[in-house]
Amino acid sequence: MLNRKLWRDIRENRLAYFSAVLVIAIGLMLFVGLQLVIQNLDMAISTYYQEQVLADLFVEVQVGREETAGRLRGIPEVKAVETYLQQRVQMDTGEPDRLGQILLRSWEPTNRLNRVKLVKGRFPAAGQAEVLFTPFFLQANHLEIGDVFPVVVGGKKETLTVVGAFISPEYVYEIDVGGLAPNPRNFGVGIVDREKLAVLTGHQGQFNRLALTFRDQGAAVKVRTLVQDYLADTTVTGIYFQKDHPSVSLLDQELAGLRKTATTLPLFFLLVAGFILYNMLSRLVANQRGQIGILKAMGYPDRQIFRHYLHYATFTGLAGGILGGLGGLALAEPLTALYTMYFQVPGLVARWQLWPLVIGLLLALGFTWTAGWQGVRTVLRLSPAEALRPEPPPAGNRLWLEKAGFLWAKLQTGLRMALRNVFRNRRRSLFTLLGIFFAYVLITTAFYLQDAVDYLLDFTYNYEQNYDGRVIFQGTVDAAVAGRFIGNLLPVETAEPVGEVGAVISRGPVHVQTGITALPQAGRLYQVYDEKGQRVLPARHGLVLSARLAQKLGVTAGDWVYVQPFLAEAKGFTLPVTGVVAKYLGMGAYTELTAFGTQLPGGKPLATGVVFKLRPEAEMSQLLTAVRDSPLVLAVSDLREDERHIRELMSKQSQMMGILVLFAFISGLSIVYNSSTISFYERRREFASLRVLGMTAKEVFRLQVTELVLLTVVAVALGVPGSYFFARLIAVSMASDLYSIPLFIAPASFGLAMAATLLFVTLAAAGIWRKVRDLSLIAVLREWD
Template sequence: MQALDRKLLRDFARLWKQALAIALVLACGVAILLTGLGMYTALSETRETYYERNRFADVFVTVNRAPERLAVELAAIDGVWAVETRTTGNTVLDVPGNPRSVTGRILSLPIDGTPRLNVPVLTTGRLPDPTSTTEVMVNANFAIANGFALGDTFSANLNGQKRQLTITGTAQSPEFIYTIGPGALMPDNATFGIIWMPQPAVAAAFDMTGAFNDVSLKLTAGVSRMAIIAEVDRLLDPYGSLGAYGRDLHPSDSFIDAEIAQLRNMASILPPIFFGISAFLVSMVMGRIIMLERSQIGLLKAVGYSNLEVCLHYLMLAGLIAVVAVGIGWGVGGWLARLLAGQYAQYFDFPFLIFRTSPWVYAVSGIAALLTTTLGATQAAIKAARLAPAIAMQPPAPPKFKRSLIDRAMANMRLSQPTVMILRSLFRWPVRSALTTLGLALAVSTIVAPSFFDYALDKIVDSAFYESNRQDAMLVFSHDMPQSVLSTTAALPAVLQTEGQQFHPVILRSGIHEKRTTIQASHPGTDLSRVIDSTGAALDVPPGGVVLTERLAMHLDVGIGDRVAAEFLGGRKETHILTVTGTIAQYFGLGAYMDLDYVNSLLRQSSRISLVNVSLDDAEVLDLHARLKDIPNLVSIVMMSDTRRSFSDTIEQSIGAMNLVYIIIALLITVGVTYNGARIQLSERARELASLRILGFTRAEVSYILFGETLLLSLLAQPLGWWIGAQIANAMANSFSSDLYNMPLVLHPAIFARASFFVLLASFASVMLVRRRLDKQNLVSVMKVRE
């Protein structure tokens, strides 16, 4: 090993604390890049492969009842590669040992074997016998959650008939990677399952012989999906179509899509921040090292090392920081990826999710880290290379200070000399001061930005579950029922209160804007499922009008008093013009609300409802479940109390973990910036401070000069950090808001206080670490050291 290389390694060993402080910040960038990019590619590639292999359809449509012959016409549409018609329906299951009622989604399997599209992957067992009326295959997670083995049985309420079904196999399907039951907010495999059953049995049960109610289409490459959707709608509209839609609106796919987009954002937004801070820290530290090693640089040149060799020597010193950072980053990134993989395994049901991070992702993150330190060190290294040897040998000229307006102002304020020293140094190196402030502000914002989630979700839960949807359960029926069903349900055990509601899928249009959504219609004065206006008061929608959620109104570009066209899907597909009478802030979905009687009169139908909201007496809930399993036409029970609890639990877990990660990151940034800043201050001012000590200043007074600047910058960074954090939070709230959720921006003062607390504490601790060095310094030896 060459002597210069030894110097490199020893210098690095000597600087290890500073190097580590930087390397940890850089490692965050590497780890997040590795995790984000790695998971992004893994998830999107796995999804693509899964869809490709199992022929996941491109277009989906639900109809009321269409004759089988239409399949041929659909297949004849130009650009359609394959058509799969099915009979599907929801049903209430009675699972032995499970006192609660479970919802099952029944899908028919073609008589000639496996489906052509959305092909399920057999996990265990076999497909049901096509001629059997009792054999079924269920999704694997449902079987696991309910402890089913092959050959086990459960009963299902099939169109009013209770039937015993036997499990012959378990499967996974590209349609149900994210399996979410009707009305649920999170997947719950114990209470929602997919049931594949041979076509004849399903057709008989749902009275669909010679007909279908669900179509999937796969298109040939390069065709216009919009044109095909229009053609499919034209063919199926007469049969009560709810309108064809593409993969982008498919519930399972859109959840995965949202996750993939989030990973992409994570990989593209966060790492550059860490790389930027690291580059700044490297440049600050390397700049100082080169100042301190002036005479060594002069010597190296005097003995014949070229400018390039000197330049490379310092770039390699910075490069070693990158090497450490990459080591840590890859380790942590691997761990984070496993953590994330665990989460995905919980929510996403892939048969072969590959969580292997490809080598190029490692390469990209490694090269990015190396580029960062190189970039940070370049200025210092070039300065070292340019340093004329004769000048390098001489002690550096004292930094130039000039009297300015600021000095005059300070003189007028009669500040103490130590304070003047602090302020003068701040203004003498404005770029360094500004970047230090910015670095610390970013640390503050790192805590502020994601903290709003906690409060926002509290607000969502409060608004959704305690203000609007106060029912304990929703009873969903297979089709609209007469009002009399209310009295039937009222007689069930545990039911204290019942209210009917009608759900209607619609397409709302205004000018060029249109949105597919559901109109929820109820009677005035309902108490269980309410529409809440911005003042928090319950709102009754007047007849003739429609109340929209603010996001929906924004999407349609309408305000109060404007008119929208509502095409009621299914049935006769009528379009009615409605006046927007109000808008409400609502955090789940893009709802639209109407008066129930008005909807009935508009559609010229007798009074009817699609679901019953009930409030329950907890003590008798199990009795209710036992009875619900036997009620004909009931297809699903949504236990709002379960939804509420699982939502809160999930949020609490993930938000808690996320906040911890961000606090750690903020601490790493703070320590990286303040520790290095203070160390540099100490090395720059060692002689000056030793002189002051010799003159009779106390340790505390000297520490004040040394750390006043760093701590003053930490304080200045707080409001800036709050502001940046609020901006990032706003951007995050917007990016998280989708048709599924509307994320409110709740910036509680406690968020800012907490962020500042952590950052100031970390600043202070870093500074105290450096102060220990100051205390240990031998005054005489410091004075003897030649600059």
């Protein structure tokens, strides 16, 4: 019989239950959907690494001889060693508006490690000038099998014939070192027969890259040390484990970020749902105090009554859980598809699994039961006699505001009543206040994610890197020469040399492999800023670290760090940290170009590139024409095109943000609607009495709306610092080596969130108006509970 009561109660309050179910469903949909995507990515990637035998250790050297590799094979803990050649070459497509680069990698049919996977065509024939590109690259450059692709290798023009398409576990995300998003018009990886590449680069019998697998993963550090010892006569320009491989670490961080999102975001929605449920159930139970009293008087044990009320929570949890679970299964497919746009992984398809659904359901039930239990337990503690007595009216003392007589006297009667109601029913007011607060914060936070991305791109491309493009040299060039060479070109207004060196920076036992960017101290085109937006000059004898790097090393300004550059014959040295700066894309260290040069072999400032700003009337193509045939120049990157490209990629992300804003809006509406409906239900007898006394429906409505408006004003005012608090939580939890999220919420976002809040407060008020208008005085005053 109690079950019938349950269904009828739910039916009577169907909108309130529906809104709670909806918010739970949203939370779980995100949870299940994101967990499935993580699962799909995890599975596809680990299978891919295993099948293609991704190496455990990678070493990059200037030039190595095959005998050295033979010695490495003698290390007992080493299972396999393979050597490769790689060479950066200039694209020579003849198009006037681009001068990109290709990283050519050697391939042999005998390769057992880091195997490339052929997805179309055939492998390059021995000794032939043939090449494989990735499907993304072929598509972006409108290339087909049989087409030719001209390149410049060491100043010599060569033509490579495209014979197929490949993917590789080393290039799941096809970006250049320091790159952010794939830009296949400017960078690509080409697979060429090893013999042919050796001939092209003059490296016969040599290698400049090697990879190893371990017999025992526990011996990783020992093997690395041994490898370094064996390669003592060779210049090592980079040595890293699989986890530090740029592609691997990028994917790991992407997955780690996704894991955090998959936990925090749904948790946030579930907390809101829990809040709604707690509010709803506790007040529902409070409203049924008399009914509980009679059940107790009849001899129903507490356990049974408790179970009955818990069924409300079970129903909501199950309904929300099932709806959200199915929604999550549906969401997994488009989300996985989104990743196939960036990642070249075979077998990355949406697979359905039961466990996220089961965990999701348990989570939903856990949340709703806790809320239900919290709601029921206070009433159950009462004796039946107490429960049958009506709740004592709230204390009617004077408000503190009333003591300020002058001010109080100025207020209208309606406002005074509303104020008294707000303060005398503190719990109810607090729930409504918190409801509006959560709704507001939820919407601002959803907007914040978009604001942060915009801010990050603006900061990076307009403040930090205030140039039009960068000329990248083949190797290093004397900085003064480089600056003059580019600066004197006709289309260039300003040019500044930049030196970029890979290095390991250490502090005690912490070692971080990163890049050091050496900038001229008086430079205007590439500047770094601290968190407050103040410019920080690169130190002459010291390092300025990005906040993320400083945090990883555990250092602040004034500490000293040890620097080991990856440069031929470069010795390590110590430098003080002179400042910490904001850097939202990637992490790294900055120093002054001239002084840094003196620390390096040769003692002269070296540049790996030049950043430049074009004259207002000049075109990028004019500059490209001017440098295209220079033996010094490898490629030119167009910063504005990079920016456009990354913004285009981000715009796809912003569709996700849009969905998030929609979810936030639905949750907000649910909270406010729910809260005000229950408020109305609690006070319907009071309203009926006022109507009997002679107040019009409009006057009664105004009374409740005044309260709602008062609470909305306070909630929105508190929502501003609240939004910053949640934004900070997100920024801290999402920060990775790839990007840090700035703490920036645009004023417009606060405005939009306020407009949205006002909209659903108005919708809720409209619902109340309908109820006040249709209030049956007789029925309400006859009801007993």
